[in-house]
Amino acid sequence: MRIGLFGGTFNPIHHGHLRTTREVKEHFKLDKIYLIPSALPPHKEASGVANANDRLEMTRLAVSSDPDFYVSDVELKRSGPSFTIDTVYHFKSQLPEDTELHLIMGLDAFLEIDTWKSYSNLFLLIPFIILSRPGAGYDDSHLKWKALEDYLNFRISDGYTFSSSKSCYVHGSKPPVFRIDVSPQDISSTKIRRRVQKGLPIQSLVPEKVEAFIKIKGLYL
Numbered sequence: 001m002r003i004g005l006f007g008g009t010f011n012p013i014h015h016g017h018l019r020t021t022r023e024v025k026e027h028f029k030l031d032k033i034y035l036i037p038s039a040l041p042p043h044k045e046a047s048g049v050a051n052a053n054d055r056l057e058m059t060r061l062a063v064s065s066d067p068d069f070y071v072s073d074v075e076l077k078r079s080g081p082s083f084t085i086d087t088v089y090h091f092k093s094q095l096p097e098d099t100e101l102h103l104i105m106g107l108d109a110f111l112e113i114d115t116w117k118s119y120s121n122l123f124l125l126i127p128f129i130i131l132s133r134p135g136a137g138y139d140d141s142h143l144k145w146k147a148l149e150d151y152l153n154f155r156i157s158d159g160y161t162f163s164s165s166k167s168c169y170v171h172g173s174k175p176p177v178f179r180i181d182v183s184p185q186d187i188s189s190t191k192i193r194r195r196v197q198k199g200l201p202i203q204s205l206v207p208e209k210v211e212a213f214i215k216i217k218g219l220y221l
């Protein structure tokens with residue numbers, strides 16, 4: 001099995017998360033993607049973040065009829081802040097040994113990874129799939145991937161080179177880092193929260209059931 005792990009605050013989950021990871025699934029021939037809402041996002045201000053159970057429920061509603069996705073509550077069951085390294089260890093211990101795990105994230109999140117707990121171990125443990133994201137300051141494709149390559153070499157470890165034949169960054173002693181230009185989705189959870197607060201429609205930005213949940217629960221007002 002080839003599995004993608006995709007974590008986030010999902011405050012709320014939106015089409016930017018879903019459409020891009022569907023493309024990743026197709027392109028990299030993954031069998032499933034695990035969506036993993038974080039309990040206390042260590043990199044985000046805690047205020048303005050909806051209750052973890054509501055974020056989990058919205059994530060479940062978003063993919064309730066989509067067999068491509070599983071939703072994992074592993075980070076919500078752990079006490080304390082959610083660290084990706086612990087989540088990767090969890091999946092490695094739970095899934096059959098021959099499972100090929102991949103860690104999926106947007107370029108904006110990736111370019112801050114050197115602030116994460118035990119980040120250098122992450123690069124030894126699991127291949128990454130980095131997806132493009134509009135508005136992250138790198139809309140020019142060349143500049144964007146140059147930023148990724150520089151970051152890998154200057155902040156993570158020198159020795160990453162791009163392999164055109166494999167279409168990824170390879171390293172002598174670490175798993176590869178793949179990159180993919182997904183169809184741009186100019187959507188963020190911040191944009192959605194702001195629109196809800198202003199009473200503006202969000203139906204093109206989130207799945208219908210998520211929109212209804214936000215309305216019923218009165219989130220982000």
Ligand code: ATP
Nearest residue numbers: 007008009010016105106109133185187188189190
């Ligand atoms: P916020 O606006 O609250 O910061 P967000 O929209 O960035 O939230 P997160 O839940 O923080 O959403 O993101 C989880 C992951 O999804 C991150 O790796 C992020 O880079 C990626 N991501 C979010 N939105 C998009 C998008 N529109 N296109 C590509 N990747 C995205």
